[in-house]
Structure formats: structure tokens, C-alpha cells
Amino acid sequence: MSTLTIALCASTALAQDVAQSGSEYFTAGQDQIAERIAAEPNTNQAKNVILFVVDGMGVNTNYGIRLFQGQEMGLLGEEHNLPHDLYPNSAIIKTYNINAQTPDSAPTAGAMNTGVKQVFNTINMADTVIHDDCSTEAPLTLFSEMLSEAGKSVGVVSTARITHATGAAVYAKTANRNWENNAPEGCVDIATQLVDQMEAGVIDIALGGGARSFAPEGTEIEVGTGNRPDDVNLIDRATEIGAQVVYNAEQLSSTDMTAPVLGLFTNSDMNYEHDRPEGEPSIADMTEAAITSLQGNEEGFYLMVEPGRVDHASHGGNAHRTFTDGVAFAEALALADEMTDDEDTLIIVTGDHEHAIVFNGYCGRGTPITGLCMDVAAGQVEHSGEPVLAADGKPYTVVGFGNGAGSVLVEQEDGSYSGERPELTQEEAQDPDYLQQALIPASSESHSGVDVGLWAKGPWAHLFGGTMDQEMIFHVMHHATLDAAAE
Incomplete structure (x- = not known):
């Protein structure tokens, strides 16, 4: 008798014995147990890896995005699942940096791309580095460099500046994450490193904002004006090495997508999804274009996608834009999943850190997640329609x-x-423009040091589990792509 048959028989027997057997929650639980009993780990070598790093999305923010999308779909919200919520493997991830309880995005993304924790505000440097001190730089070897050497293609997508901390962790090494277009003598700024890595064949496609870092100060570009303090035009240099430079959705969709491709769609960060103008590609558009391009390599690829403005909206204290950018991420993830095969593609979804975001109670089902907390109603599922009042008598x-x-x-x-x-x-x-109430006054809301979630599917995704340090993401990706090939 097969494992699945045994599981189904056990479920049927249990369902006949308990009073709650007719509940949809009960039957759904039994179905999930049967699926998990029957599941077998995928130990194929991963041809492809797609790492979604949702900047600023811990478990709390993930919860908010889930309810927001569910309510947009006409549901009460709590019963909804984001695509990754249903992935078979998950873990809790610690996010601290070597010298910081509350992390920043540079060393957290760097840990995922090198396998070691890093120093606050630095990118892909050994633990001996001193922030902002160029003379102490000790560069690490990157996952992108390892896979490129193994013959795979590499891409990075971000809705922030493509030289911003998280995206830069795929290709750059620096003692200061803010050296996006300038650096002290003897060091190389992040924008220059991106073009260097394209010329070296490590980066095949990079799509995001931040065009200003690629042209000299005052130089007009299609989406704005350059602000590099030197006279180097990196856009010209990228073109000279054979890169296709694109500035809008139409150009992105019409290019033949032969690598390398450099997409610079805004002068600084890309717009929030709520404000995205016509002609600016969505994160789903960029993800689709990147996968289409990278799939041209029969050896496979590594793609990191950063929905970067989820983080920025929370810094601004605006939950509506946090969640709308989160929904846009979920749509990009669903598309990436559809375009690839679980048999040979490892997909990982995580955040680099959480924010100081809180969810108040006690609210009834279906309470609008960006609205007032509505009271629980007796005798019905949905909330009462009456706001819960605090001790000061206000909702x-x-x-x-x-x-x-x-x-x-x-x-x-x-x-x-x-x-x-x-x-x-x-x-x-x-x-949409309302700023959520906060306690401590600050010009920019802060990160939180609490753990974030991780969800995964595909080859060797079962290696994720329990509570893990952030650098373990690298080690699972490395095993799935390179170690598994040698077994």
C-alpha cells in the first residue's frame, strides 16, 4: 500500500470519529497532512536559483501584505495566502550583523551572497573591515562569481536604485554602502563595480532605478540628470562593452534580451507601485524580462529580485504603500514560479530585516488592514462595523x-x-497618504532586529528548517547548485 493511500485511509477514519469532521478547516487540515506525508524531498541539482529578498518584510509585514491582497480580492483577508505562504519548506531567519543587533540591508543581503555575517553598513567585506575606511577593505568571494565561473548567468532586479544596498550585494564589495557613485581614492564606487562585473561576464542583466549614478554631474540622461562627481560616463562605457541600456517599459519589452542588459528606469529609486507612471516597468515586468534573458543560458542562472520600496514605505510610516508594493512583489513571484520548473529551480523568498511595525487588536474578521480596528461581533464571522476604542475613548x-x-x-x-x-x-x-500613528518621534521609522520568515521550494529546499542564521541561505544555494553537481 502506498504512503499516500495509507495517509488517505487514516484521514478518512479520523473524519468518521470526530464531531468536527464536517468543518472546512478540519478537512483542509487533513488534506494538507496527506500531502505532506506523501511529499518527497527534491534532491536534483538546481539549474536555476531565484532569490526574492523583500526589503523590510518580516513576518509582521508579510501578514499585512497577505490581508491587504486578500481584501483587495473581496475576501475577509485572513483566509488568503500569498504565493510563498504555500511553499512546502520554511524557516525563521536571524538577521543581526556582526556589530549590530538591528541590521541594515547591506550586510544582511551580503550574508546571503557570501555565507558569512558582515559589518553594519558595509557590503561583502571580511569582518576586519572598518566602516567608511577604504584602507581596511577585505573583499569576499560572491555567489554570483562562483556561479558565473561555473558557466551560469546572473541577474539582479530592484525597485530601488540598482546601486542601493540589497541589489549591490549581488556584485559589489565596499566599506561603505553609500559610495554609490563616489568613493575615496583607491576604492571603487558601486556603480563602477556594476559595469566592471558586466565587463567581467559576472552580471548579465541588471534592472532598476538610479540612473544618476552612471553619468557625470549635470549630464542629461533620458530619465534625469547625472550626479557623479567625476567625469566618467558609465552609460557610455556600458554601451562600449556591448551592453544594451534601456530606460522604459517599451524599450525593455522590445530589446532582444541578449546579455548584458542594463535597465535604468528612473533617476533615483523607482516609483512606488501606487504611484507608478505609465511607461515605467513594474517589478513583474522586470522579473519576466530578467528570467527571459537568463533562460537563454542552457547552464542555468542565478537571479536576485529585490522589491526594495516595501522597505522605503515603512520608513516613511505609510502602510498603504508598504502593502501595495508587497502585492506587486507577490505578483512578480507568481510569474517567476510560472516561468520556471520546480524540478530544476530553487525559489527562495525572504526579507533582509523587519520594521518596527505593529498590529493592534482585538479586531474582528475582515477589519480593513489599513483602517480602524473593528470589534468582534457575536453570532457572525465578520466584524461588527463598530470601532474598538482605546482607554482614551478614541478608535x-x-x-x-x-x-x-x-x-x-x-x-x-x-x-x-x-x-x-x-x-x-x-x-x-x-x-493612501495617511501615515500610521507611531509612538517615538523620528524623521524615518527604523528597522527591527526581530527574525524574518523564509519560504522555499525546488531542489534542496528541504534543507531550510527551524531557526537559522541568515548566511545559511548562501550555503543552501551553494549546495543546491554546485555541491549537488559533485555528488
């Missing part, structure tokens, strides 16, 4: 931040801070 939103621009404490003329929560309507709370 409050589901989402808040521990610190940020939405602080209820306001600076007074004498420099002190005081204040009280204002009255708030549902319409005001759900305005």
Missing part, C-alpha cells in the same frame, strides 16, 4: 509603528515633545 488603526513620522508626540516651541492622539475616521485612516 485606533490596526497598523501602527513603534517610531516614525506619524508620532503622536509633537515637538513644542521649547523643544519638548507632547501631544495626544487625534480623532480619526475610517476614511482618513484608509487614505
Whole structure:
């Protein structure tokens, strides 16, 4: 008798014995158990790896994105699943840096691309590096360089500047993540390193914002004006080495996608999905173009995709844009999954860190995730339609931040801070531009040091499990692509 048959028989027997056997929750649970019993680990060599690093998405932010998309679809929201929520393998990931309890995006993304923890505000340097000190740089070997040497293609996609910390971790090595277009004498800025890695054959496609870092100050480019302090035009140099440089969705879709391709779609970061103008590609557009290009290599590829502005919206204290960019990421992930085969493609979804985002209670089912917390209703599933009131007699939103621009404490003329929560309507709370209430006043909301989730499917995804350090992501990717080939 097969394992699946045994599981189904056991489920049937249990269903006949308990009062709750008719519940949809109960039958769904039994079905999932049967699937897990029957599942066998995929130990194929991974031809391809796609790593989605959703900047600023811990378990809390993932929860908010899930409910937001579900409610957009007309559901109550809580029952919805994002694509990766259903992946068979998952883990909890620690995010601290060598010298920081609360991490920044540079060393966290660097850990995923090298297999070791790194120093705060540095990218892909050994632990002896001193931030902002060029003389101490000790470069590490990158996953992209290993796979390129093995004959695979490499790509990076970001909705932030392509030279920003997370995306840069795929190709750059620097003592200061902010040296995007300038660096002290003897060091190489990040934009230059990207073109260097294209010329070396390591990076085959790079799509994102940040065109300004590739042209001299005052130089007009199709999407803005350069601000490099030197006279180097990296766009001209990229063209000279054979790269196709594209600036909008139409150019991206019409190029023949033969590598290398450099997409520079905005002068700085790309627009939030809520504000994205016609002609600017979405993250799904860029992901599709990158996979199409990279699939031209029969040896396979490594692609890292960063939905970078999820992070920026939370820094701004604006949950609506955090979640709309999160939904755009989910759509890109679903497309990437559709374009590839689980048998030979390892897909990993994680965040580099979480934010100081909080979810207040006690709210009834279907409470709008960006709105006021609505009370639980007796005798029905959906909320009562009446807001829950705090001790001050006022309603409050589901989402808040521990610190940020939405602080209820306001600076007074004498420099002190005081204040009280204002009255708030549902319409005001759900305005896309509303800044969620926060406690500690800050011009930019901060990261959090708490663990983030990881979800995976494909070859060797079963190696993820339990609580793991962030650098383990590299080691699983390395085993799936290179070690597995030698076994």
C-alpha cells in the first residue's frame, strides 16, 4: 500500500470519529497532512536559483501584505495566502550583523551572497573591515562569481536604485554602502563595480532605478540628470562593452534580451507601485524580462529580485504603500514560479530585516488592514462595523509603528515633545497618504532586529528548517547548485 493511500485511509477514519469532521478547516487540515506525508524531498541539482529578498518584510509585514491582497480580492483577508505562504519548506531567519543587533540591508543581503555575517553598513567585506575606511577593505568571494565561473548567468532586479544596498550585494564589495557613485581614492564606487562585473561576464542583466549614478554631474540622461562627481560616463562605457541600456517599459519589452542588459528606469529609486507612471516597468515586468534573458543560458542562472520600496514605505510610516508594493512583489513571484520548473529551480523568498511595525487588536474578521480596528461581533464571522476604542475613548488603526513620522508626540516651541492622539475616521485612516500613528518621534521609522520568515521550494529546499542564521541561505544555494553537481 502506498504512503499516500495509507495517509488517505487514516484521514478518512479520523473524519468518521470526530464531531468536527464536517468543518472546512478540519478537512483542509487533513488534506494538507496527506500531502505532506506523501511529499518527497527534491534532491536534483538546481539549474536555476531565484532569490526574492523583500526589503523590510518580516513576518509582521508579510501578514499585512497577505490581508491587504486578500481584501483587495473581496475576501475577509485572513483566509488568503500569498504565493510563498504555500511553499512546502520554511524557516525563521536571524538577521543581526556582526556589530549590530538591528541590521541594515547591506550586510544582511551580503550574508546571503557570501555565507558569512558582515559589518553594519558595509557590503561583502571580511569582518576586519572598518566602516567608511577604504584602507581596511577585505573583499569576499560572491555567489554570483562562483556561479558565473561555473558557466551560469546572473541577474539582479530592484525597485530601488540598482546601486542601493540589497541589489549591490549581488556584485559589489565596499566599506561603505553609500559610495554609490563616489568613493575615496583607491576604492571603487558601486556603480563602477556594476559595469566592471558586466565587463567581467559576472552580471548579465541588471534592472532598476538610479540612473544618476552612471553619468557625470549635470549630464542629461533620458530619465534625469547625472550626479557623479567625476567625469566618467558609465552609460557610455556600458554601451562600449556591448551592453544594451534601456530606460522604459517599451524599450525593455522590445530589446532582444541578449546579455548584458542594463535597465535604468528612473533617476533615483523607482516609483512606488501606487504611484507608478505609465511607461515605467513594474517589478513583474522586470522579473519576466530578467528570467527571459537568463533562460537563454542552457547552464542555468542565478537571479536576485529585490522589491526594495516595501522597505522605503515603512520608513516613511505609510502602510498603504508598504502593502501595495508587497502585492506587486507577490505578483512578480507568481510569474517567476510560472516561468520556471520546480524540478530544476530553487525559489527562495525572504526579507533582509523587519520594521518596527505593529498590529493592534482585538479586531474582528475582515477589519480593513489599513483602517480602524473593528470589534468582534457575536453570532457572525465578520466584524461588527463598530470601532474598538482605546482607554482614551478614541478608535485606533490596526497598523501602527513603534517610531516614525506619524508620532503622536509633537515637538513644542521649547523643544519638548507632547501631544495626544487625534480623532480619526475610517476614511482618513484608509487614505493612501495617511501615515500610521507611531509612538517615538523620528524623521524615518527604523528597522527591527526581530527574525524574518523564509519560504522555499525546488531542489534542496528541504534543507531550510527551524531557526537559522541568515548566511545559511548562501550555503543552501551553494549546495543546491554546485555541491549537488559533485555528488
